[in-house]
Amino acid sequence: MSKKEQKASAPKLEHFFEDVYAVVRLIPPGRVSSYGAIARYLGRSGSARMVGWALNGALQLPDVPAQRVVNRQGRLTGKIHFGSPTRMQELLEAEGVAVQDDQVVNFAALHWDPEQELSAE
DNA sequence: TAGTTGACCCCGC
């Protein structure tokens, strides 16, 4: 650090990552969430890419079930980051989530929206 | 320092 490190002091960004982890941890077993839903819940609607980027660092966190986070179509787009082509699918099936052709079965019913579940009680 | 990429999503043709 030296002169003008305005972005160096950005706890807001760190909070964003931590916030993503917190929401993912709140996802109940047997349920799945989506990047857009989480991004919108955090107020970053449209920046769903950042959610995936944050989850990329969440892979090292055993408390953050990143396998429960899929895209809007319920497709396991992030499975390629799990090191194994079927790792994410097996993890979901182990939790009771049926996955077929890299896609969550009955995704609409299993979709867990933080803004809806956490706000609308 | 600047350019490119990315676990996405939405709109237009």
Added chain:
DNA sequence: CGCGGGGCCAACT
């Protein structure tokens, strides 16, 4: 109904 482009913000090279 399939394909392409734009937008978003941060990290990597």
